[in-house]
Amino acid sequence: MSHISSKGLYYTIFGTLIAMTVVTVAIARIDLGALNTPVALAIAAFKATLVILFFMGVKYNTPLTKVVAASGFLWLIILFGITMGDYLTRAWIGFPGR
Amino acid sequence: MQSSFPLFPEAASSIASDVDLLYFFILAVSSFFAILVSAAVVYFAIKYRRRHPDEVGHDIHGSIVLELVWTVIPFVLAMVMFFWGADLYFRLARPPADSMEVFVVGKQWMWKVQHPEGVREINELHVPINRNVRITLGSEDVLHDYYIPAFRVKMDAVPGKLTTMWFKATKAGTYHIFCAEYCGTQHSGMIGQVIAMEEHDYEAWLAGGRTTGTAVENGERLFTQLACITCHKTDTSGRGPLLAGVFGSTVQLMDGRKVVADENYLRESIMNPQAKIVLGYQPIMPTFQGTVSEENLLQLIAYIKTLKAPAAAPAAGAPAAAGQPGRQ
Amino acid sequence: MTHAGNNSGSYLDAPHGIASWLLTKDHKRIAILYLISITVFFMIGGLFAAGIRAELLTPAGDLFTADLYNKVFTLHGVVMIFFFLIPSIPATLGNFLVPIMCGAKDLAFPRINLLSWYLYLIGAMLTLGAVFMGGVDTGWTFYTPYSSMASNTNVTLAALGVFIAGFSSILTGFNFIVTVHRMRAPGLTWFRMPLFLWAMYATSLVMILGTPVVAITILLVGAERALGFAIFDPRVGGDPVLFQHLFWFYSHPAVYIMILPGMGVISELVAAVSRKQIFGYSVVAYSSLAIAIIGFLVWGHHMFVSSQSIYAGLVFSIITMIVAVPSAVKTFNWAATMYKGSITWESPTYWVIGFIGLFLVGGLTGLFLGAMGLDVHLHDTYFVVAHFHYIMVGGGVMGFLGGIHFWWPKMTGRTYPETAGKIAAILVFVGFNLTFFPQFVVGYLGMPRRYHAYPEEFQILNVMSTGGATVLGIGYLLIVTYLVASLFKPRNASANPWGATGLEWDIPSPPITLNFETEPIVTEDAYNYIGRAQKAREN
Amino acid sequence: MLQHHFFNMGQQLEASVLGMWVFLVTEVMFFGGLFMAYILYRSMYPDAWLAGSHELNEMLGGINTVVLIFSSLTMALAVRAAQVGSWMGQVVNLILTIIFGTIFLVVKYFEYAAKFEHHLVPGPYFDPARDPAQQLYFSLYFMMTGIHALHMVVGIVLMLIILRMAWKGRFSAEYYGPVEVSGLYWHFVDIVWIFLFPLLYLIGKHH
Ligand code: HEA
Ligand code: HEA
Numbered sequence A: 001m002s003h004i005s006s007k008g009l010y011y012t013i014f015g016t017l018i019a020m021t022v023v024t025v026a027i028a029r030i031d032l033g034a035l036n037t038p039v040a041l042a043i044a045a046f047k048a049t050l051v052i053l054f055f056m057g058v059k060y061n062t063p064l065t066k067v068v069a070a071s072g073f074l075w076l077i078i079l080f081g082i083t084m085g086d087y088l089t090r091a092w093i094g095f096p097g098r
Numbered sequence B: 001m002q003s004s005f006p007l008f009p010e011a012a013s014s015i016a017s018d019v020d021l022l023y024f025f026i027l028a029v030s031s032f033f034a035i036l037v038s039a040a041v042v043y044f045a046i047k048y049r050r051r052h053p054d055e056v057g058h059d060i061h062g063s064i065v066l067e068l069v070w071t072v073i074p075f076v077l078a079m080v081m082f083f084w085g086a087d088l089y090f091r092l093a094r095p096p097a098d099s100m101e102v103f104v105v106g107k108q109w110m111w112k113v114q115h116p117e118g119v120r121e122i123n124e125l126h127v128p129i130n131r132n133v134r135i136t137l138g139s140e141d142v143l144h145d146y147y148i149p150a151f152r153v154k155m156d157a158v159p160g161k162l163t164t165m166w167f168k169a170t171k172a173g174t175y176h177i178f179c180a181e182y183c184g185t186q187h188s189g190m191i192g193q194v195i196a197m198e199e200h201d202y203e204a205w206l207a208g209g210r211t212t213g214t215a216v217e218n219g220e221r222l223f224t225q226l227a228c229i230t231c232h233k234t235d236t237s238g239r240g241p242l243l244a245g246v247f248g249s250t251v252q253l254m255d256g257r258k259v260v261a262d263e264n265y266l267r268e269s270i271m272n273p274q275a276k277i278v279l280g281y282q283p284i285m286p287t288f289q290g291t292v293s294e295e296n297l298l299q300l301i302a303y304i305k306t307l308k309a310p311a312a313a314p315a316a317g318a319p320a321a322a323g324q325p326g327r328q
Numbered sequence C: 001m002t003h004a005g006n007n008s009g010s011y012l013d014a015p016h017g018i019a020s021w022l023l024t025k026d027h028k029r030i031a032i033l034y035l036i037s038i039t040v041f042f043m044i045g046g047l048f049a050a051g052i053r054a055e056l057l058t059p060a061g062d063l064f065t066a067d068l069y070n071k072v073f074t075l076h077g078v079v080m081i082f083f084f085l086i087p088s089i090p091a092t093l094g095n096f097l098v099p100i101m102c103g104a105k106d107l108a109f110p111r112i113n114l115l116s117w118y119l120y121l122i123g124a125m126l127t128l129g130a131v132f133m134g135g136v137d138t139g140w141t142f143y144t145p146y147s148s149m150a151s152n153t154n155v156t157l158a159a160l161g162v163f164i165a166g167f168s169s170i171l172t173g174f175n176f177i178v179t180v181h182r183m184r185a186p187g188l189t190w191f192r193m194p195l196f197l198w199a200m201y202a203t204s205l206v207m208i209l210g211t212p213v214v215a216i217t218i219l220l221v222g223a224e225r226a227l228g229f230a231i232f233d234p235r236v237g238g239d240p241v242l243f244q245h246l247f248w249f250y251s252h253p254a255v256y257i258m259i260l261p262g263m264g265v266i267s268e269l270v271a272a273v274s275r276k277q278i279f280g281y282s283v284v285a286y287s288s289l290a291i292a293i294i295g296f297l298v299w300g301h302h303m304f305v306s307s308q309s310i311y312a313g314l315v316f317s318i319i320t321m322i323v324a325v326p327s328a329v330k331t332f333n334w335a336a337t338m339y340k341g342s343i344t345w346e347s348p349t350y351w352v353i354g355f356i357g358l359f360l361v362g363g364l365t366g367l368f369l370g371a372m373g374l375d376v377h378l379h380d381t382y383f384v385v386a387h388f389h390y391i392m393v394g395g396g397v398m399g400f401l402g403g404i405h406f407w408w409p410k411m412t413g414r415t416y417p418e419t420a421g422k423i424a425a426i427l428v429f430v431g432f433n434l435t436f437f438p439q440f441v442v443g444y445l446g447m448p449r450r451y452h453a454y455p456e457e458f459q460i461l462n463v464m465s466t467g468g469a470t471v472l473g474i475g476y477l478l479i480v481t482y483l484v485a486s487l488f489k490p491r492n493a494s495a496n497p498w499g500a501t502g503l504e505w506d507i508p509s510p511p512i513t514l515n516f517e518t519e520p521i522v523t524e525d526a527y528n529y530i531g532r533a534q535k536a537r538e539n
Numbered sequence D: 001m002l003q004h005h006f007f008n009m010g011q012q013l014e015a016s017v018l019g020m021w022v023f024l025v026t027e028v029m030f031f032g033g034l035f036m037a038y039i040l041y042r043s044m045y046p047d048a049w050l051a052g053s054h055e056l057n058e059m060l061g062g063i064n065t066v067v068l069i070f071s072s073l074t075m076a077l078a079v080r081a082a083q084v085g086s087w088m089g090q091v092v093n094l095i096l097t098i099i100f101g102t103i104f105l106v107v108k109y110f111e112y113a114a115k116f117e118h119h120l121v122p123g124p125y126f127d128p129a130r131d132p133a134q135q136l137y138f139s140l141y142f143m144m145t146g147i148h149a150l151h152m153v154v155g156i157v158l159m160l161i162i163l164r165m166a167w168k169g170r171f172s173a174e175y176y177g178p179v180e181v182s183g184l185y186w187h188f189v190d191i192v193w194i195f196l197f198p199l200l201y202l203i204g205k206h207h
């Protein structure tokens, strides 16, 4: 927590974030078929990770903070994964509403 | 009907006694543990009661062996319950192929029933015994739930889609129907009766019932009345796809997805046609939300299901029916 | 009222005045504020319950109109769950004991602690406002599309109340987590913590991970009603079942918010009444975490007949069975703790035995419901009602009352009449069983819940139930009476009336404002009765 | 500065940082409910999502993304300034952060106004010519961006308070917890937008 990052690091991260924003917008104009959304999400996740690690300083923080930060996303995966697991398997049995 | 102070429900369907068996199994396991632990606690509390104010207990910290034992045994028993319950559930979820079909629509606060032969009833359901009955459930407004305790079956009626349940009555008699999903003011009044009858009684009842045509006939009439026919012609010249053979086929959608055309797909195609556009067609079909009641919808679906693919079906491997871009 | 001189530094005495209470940041005073408020809400919820039972005395819906009945059970559920049971142990005993058991002077964020009480009050007032403006009738589950489209009652207001109360619960959990992580006294390692702390920690995890989801879900329902938005509306293609997923994602884990604290209390009580180290301490500690975490994976067992996919049902069912195992392990360990203990027959023991017996029945009947094929028959019948009252009232409320009886001398500095305590515990136990056991039977017979009128053949069982509820209500009233009466007597409790271990028993009853004169240093495991006895003998 | 119930400054700072992280986890789950609905309905109604997204102004969304990234930078620099004890650095960066946040909200206001004009607000006035499933898209659009904007408002108020404290020279290399903790919150709000932007504005732009 007492770690102090250099201004240069912050400017670098900032530059990367802006660049990535431009890339997302550009890539959205290219037809990647089914891949457009995953790519956009991957870039967003990358940007978010940069913010979390450097701007929010998780990289220099205690393991506990890391676990806490990760747990939110883990629980999101539980919510999304299991719920979608229901919807995606609904048609399997072939009787409506089962 | 029932005695005035029953303690156990009648078992009047083919699955009822199987459900009861699982019930008794879990009851036995539970009673065993409940009695074991309660008895132990009370026994210890008496046996080891404190005799002087300064007394303390023995120096016991735990035992890995015991922990394992009482983790593994409940776990194994719980798995037995799971597999047994799952097996029953799968049987309850899959209507046999030879089932006769009945449509039931829940609406605040009544059950509207329509037999394939066209006979309709409200809050009652006449069924023959020893025949598999498949119920397709719809709802006009909110969630309801069709529950027949004597048959041990229950299924939610969900607005916006169709659901299925089935049973085979085994004992002639009159049994309760309850709405088991809370649906507003008269929820507890949304009740009725199943009348399970011998086969010949049932036939007689059917013959005596007033009908305005079978479900399929009604569907066909609606198909003309609602002008579906103007777009869905009997050949491929219409602005909409040919509906013959669509049920059960795999439909190619404009956005690249493929879906199997089951009842819920047909339902959605009529109520919310923009949601899934068939490849090769324009999204011009109007929505029939609000125009077509849930019952009429079931009739339309019954009718569309009878439309068989044209006799000159394409040979295997050949492209889908000519002029039917979306069909596979 | 006389104030014993030696307690002049007690948190109850200084500073004086209403304002000093309403603006207090002392966790112990906030605990008292909460205790008063949840007791009031328990009474309100209990009055609604009395209404339910009175209506169900006869098969015909003759006492209330159907509309009124629906509002009564909805408010009974909403008040009991969101305004009584969820805050009950955490916000009262938890608030009082977590810092003390940690050896800290207060929670990590005292001001936020006070804020959480005010949020609770605001939420409660909004919900009560909904009652006075005509009530709500959706059931505590707020299922769409009934709640979003059909009901013409005050859903939005009640939903807002629950939404705000949710934040109060989040803030409590958040405070506990930080406190347990950051404020433990030197020497108080994780595996020296009393099991009550473990339980509160596990509960807090559920609070912070689950509550926000129900908050946003309720907000969405509010937006549908107030703004005409469409999220769950089937007419535009929305899915009402999605609401159920989101709702139960919180509300199943929430049942562990309701029982884990009770389990924590019982762990403390079992050790104290047996004067013995808890059998399998670390297993009991870990099982709390296991319940909290695995409990997040089973929510779909409320949806076996909702048209959810049968394959999803399979997954939910098997994990439901798995999550029952840590509860089983806890139960066995409690029983084993009593083996060769030195068991007192003072009133806390009655609550311990009552809790174990009733929780067993409640938990085991959960297995009936978790077995999918059987749940098809049992879902939304009185069997479910009986199941959850056995756990929530038989377990949760018994645990709460047990804890209150146990720590009452510490919190107030007063003792209550032992005999009355025992009679009350027996009344509650007997009345409870008489109320809810018949509901298992009537449930398996097929009587659906939320029914204002029912077929005649169910009457006898319902009459038993109503009779039992009367006994139960008298039991509760008795408790309130003698506990309140004890407040008018002089402070007579010693620092450690039960001869128990734990940091809270080393400080005066009632404690001083900042709990400890000097920062305590912990040098022994929890429940070190034997070590202490040895030391006492040596001296 | 040390509150009475903490034993030392280190404990106090650690507690407040951990507290903010725990709070952010609840925020993640709070938005999570909305994202869940988003995922489900987008998978059910891809066309409605496409059509809905076409109504959003990609330009404004993009500008706002950049604005927020700027604000995150200034926020990070403000925390750093506090850590090294620079009064000027704190004040300037905090003011910039507040300005960027305000720009974001102003842009958002114009976007919302356009939606009202075009009958894209779900409910009775929703354009009847559109596929009704688009109401799901726009409901989620308004809920997600609306709640995000609400977080921005809270953030700006928070920053004003911090600015006032910084102005008075309350922070130093020994005591800068409040700046750091509110910074965490600010960055989190930025992260939410990083996801909202592609998910709401950039669907099927190649069509
Ligand atoms: C405090 C509250 C609480 C708790 C702790 C539980 C605990 C459990 N619950 Fe319960 N439940 C509710 C409150 C609670 N429940 C509520 C309020 C509802 C209704 C909501 C509504 O619809 O309004 C409900 C509904 C409910 C349902 C849905 C019923 C339906 O609507 O169809 C199911 C289904 O699986 C279920 C299962 C379980 C199980 C398996 C446990 C387990 O965690 C129990 C574990 C405990 C034990 C098993 C006992 C100890 C074990 C032993 C002594 C050893 C023997 C064990 C084995 C052989 C495994 N519960
Ligand atoms: C913590 C949770 C909690 C608690 C403590 C209780 C306590 C009680 N509950 Fe409750 N109950 C729920 C949670 C709880 N319940 C929930 C979540 C539902 C589902 C709601 C829904 O479907 O949406 C429910 C539903 C429910 C039903 C089913 C209604 C229906 O489906 O139609 C019934 C029926 O008997 C019932 C009865 C009781 C009784 C008799 C008590 C007794 O234990 C209460 C005894 C207490 C008192 C009586 C108060 C003390 C005395 C006084 C204040 C003096 C005044 C009293 C008199 C003059 C008699 N409850």
Ligand code: CUA
Binding pocket: B106, B109, B143, B144, B145, B179, B180, B181, B182, B183, B184, B187, B188, B190
């Ligand atoms: Cu229909 Cu309840």
Ligand SMILES: [Cu+2]
Binding pocket: C251, C252, C255, C298, C299, C301, C302
């Ligand atoms: Cu559950």
